[in-house]
Amino acid sequence: MDDAYQVDQGALRAAVRERDHLVFRFSTIPLRLFLDFRTSAEDGPGVFALPPASSIRERMTSMREVRPNFPRPERVNVVAWPLRVSGLRRLGVIEEIRLRLSDLDGFEALGELDRVVEHLEQSEALEVRRAITGEGYRTLWPAQAH
Numbered sequence: 217m218d219d220a221y222q223v224d225q226g227a228l229r230a231a232v233r234e235r236d237h238l239v240f241r242f243s244t245i246p247l248r249l250f251l252d253f254r255t256s257a258e259d260g261p262g263v264f265a266l267p268p269a270s271s272i273r274e275r276m277t278s279m280r281e282v283r284p285n286f287p288r289p290e291r292v293n294v295v296a297w298p299l300r301v302s303g304l305r306r307l308g309v310i311e312e313i314r315l316r317l318s319d320l321d322g323f324e325a326l327g328e329l330d331r332v333v334e335h336l337e338q339s340e341a342l343e344v345r346r347a348i349t350g351e352g353y354r355t356l357w358p359a360q361a362h
Contacts, residue, residue: 225307228295232312235293239266239275240304242297245339248275249304249332252283253316259285261322263313263329265336301336 231238232251240249246268253261264282269275276288297303304310310333317325346352 223299223303223307228307228309229312231293231295232309232316237279237289238293238295239279240295240297242301242336242340244300245336245343247336247339249336250279250282251313252279252286253320253322254283254286255320255322256285259283261317261320261325263317263325263332265332301333301340304333 236254237250237252240251242248248266248268250264250266251261252264255261262283266275266278266282269278272292275292279292280288299307310329313329314326317323317329
């Protein structure tokens with residue numbers, strides 16, 4: 217599945233190093249990976265799995281709910297991730313995120329990164345299984361008895 221898409225790894229690494237936040241939008245699951253690199257005297261960087269949102273207003277609200285001590289971002293930096301969640305590991309994106317969080321002394325966020333990515337991978341595996349079994353999906357062609 218991953219071979220059909222090209223990812224500009226240089227631009228992605230630069231975004232992880234330079235942006236104050238990123239929202240990864242996966243093609244396989246409705247959950248989003250929210251990385252917030254902003255810090256304050258009270259709060260370090262944060263890593264979150266956000267629920268689906270039907271509008272930019274909903275997305276901004278969900279971001280605000282997990283980061284209430286920070287102002288609402290002026291714009292949302294979205295990465296449309298066309299690959300499986302595991303592609304983040306394989307292409308070194310997770311390692312780049314780890315480096316940034318480490319540079320910010322975001323040790324709690326490093327642990328949360330592991331938990332959130334594992335949750336996203338489990339959600340994706342469940343969704344793939346549901347698609348294969350047809351649970352919650354409508355088929356284009358009916359099954360034919362042999």
